[in-house]
Amino acid sequence: MFWNYLKLESKIAFTSKKNLMLALIIILFFPIVFVQQLQDDSVSLKDLKDHELTMATNAVYYLENIPNPTPEEQQVLDNSLQQLSSLGYQKYYISNALSLDEMEFIDEGIKLNEQRLKNHELDNAGIPPEYIIPKEDILIEQQKLQYLQEHQLPLEPEPTTMSSFSATAMSNFSVLFVLLLIIIGSDLLTFEKRHDSILKALPISFSKKIFIKICVYSFISFIAISMGLFAGNAIAYFHSGVGNFQNPIVIFSDGQFEVIQTTQFMVQVGISIILITLMILTISILLNLLFNNAFANIGIGIIVFIFPLLFASYLQNWNWLHFLIFVDYSGTLLGEHANNLTNSNLTYTASYAWIASLTVISFILIYIKQNSYYLKEILLKTFNRSYGQ
Structure with missing residues (x-):
């Protein structure tokens, strides 16, 4: 039944007009960034x-x-x-x-x-x-x-080579990625709610359903990003060549700035994208269970994750809210948030720990929500046994 449900979920996800449109936006983003780089009038x-x-x-x-x-x-x-x-x-x-x-x-x-x-x-x-x-x-x-x-690297690397383009594009993709991911995950349980009688014919546990959904929609997101990055890099290659993936990028780590290679930067970005994807999709499933409304899920997601990024300067004196901006992997990696909010704890390693923790907490809450009836029965039986004697 696992494979049957996987096939069904994949068919639903890959034929959804909403998902196809969002994937197209992701793919087109990268060529658009390259065109902007060509027109960039940065300081010489x-x-x-x-x-x-x-x-x-x-x-x-x-x-x-x-x-x-x-x-x-x-x-x-x-x-x-x-x-x-x-x-x-x-x-x-x-x-x-x-x-x-x-x-x-x-x-x-x-x-x-x-x-x-x-x-x-x-x-x-x-x-x-x-x-x-x-x-x-x-x-x-x-x-x-x-x-x-x-x-022994060149002083001014060509900004439109593959190496330079990849780093710039992925840096600029951060906030848009979070927004699109919120929309993608807004109705993960809608099909089940609408076709509950059909899905009863597939005897599969809810935890396996969640696992399949997260895998399928993560795969769609990663495929769209890979296709977009490939398209942008192909244009960059034919225009300016490969470049040098050893070129330096300054990131913020352990309370100070350090220089790493472009390759290492891309690896850190990849890890961030995977963790953020898992977290947002897991939270989306939890919101689906609580509200059963796609618009409510999108609204809550924007308020919790997008607004803090748009109004980060107003969080200067609200240290306990600083963790909300960890979803902006670019600002975290490059140290922009740590610098603007004067908080040396806003490092990418801290973001990994926070995002992973929130994902685990969301899984626990999903389990509690889905099994609340059985948990109540167990608690009542335990209570009766303890006080009935």
Whole structure:
């Protein structure tokens, strides 16, 4: 009966117009992201260095015009002058990139960040706040430069190669994925409610039904994501080539930022997607049992999982609600939520533990709900035996 029910559930899922439409949205998302990347007007390395040079020049101007500088202010000035020297070399490199070694540019960048960190140790004495680069940004850039130096990788990887596209697309997919998953799981038990008499002919336990449903709908989601990613990567390959899956990506782990390869990042994204899929589908089944209304399930799912992502800035002082944003695997992995909410506990490892725990709790609640009648009978019999004597 297990295989018969699996075939029936698969047929229902793969012929559902709603599921096909949602799968199509997922598949089309990735080519659309690639087109957006082609039109992206991100800040160039030249513009970035122009801005940094202006900031450093202004900082030096303010420091040189301090009437009686303290020893700390004098040291900050000396460090800032060395920063100007490194930035000047980097500007020269950008103008003569064909005749210079890219590794020398990276070396100067590492020296530049070392001087910036020294100034932070001196509390940037004498420098106006608007000309100070945050320490966190410096540390992130330093790790990336050291990684590029160690692995002899290009300074600016082509953004439309397969490697760059894959990381960007999966990062941008996070919130849309959660929303579509909520909709997919909104009516998992509807068919049973409408055709209860037919399904009675298939003597299979409710727990096996749940297992089959989660497997089938997870499979549909993973197939749609795989097809979309394949389509986007195929376009990226013919346009710009494979790229390098060793390129660095900065993630937030154990309370600090660290650099990992693009391949490792994609593995972490894959684990997150699997765990989130299992959790949301399990919660959807629980809501189906409680409310038996697809619109109620969607509404509750959006309120619980989507609203906190849209209004995350308002959760600053509500630490006990921060766990709700773990469904945004991209913001968690990249440290955006930990940074915005100043909560170092919002790491991807913590999200794995929280999501797995919530999935288990949902399974327990489903079991209690489905077997509530029998549990009541057992409790009553136990009570009567205990007090009847």
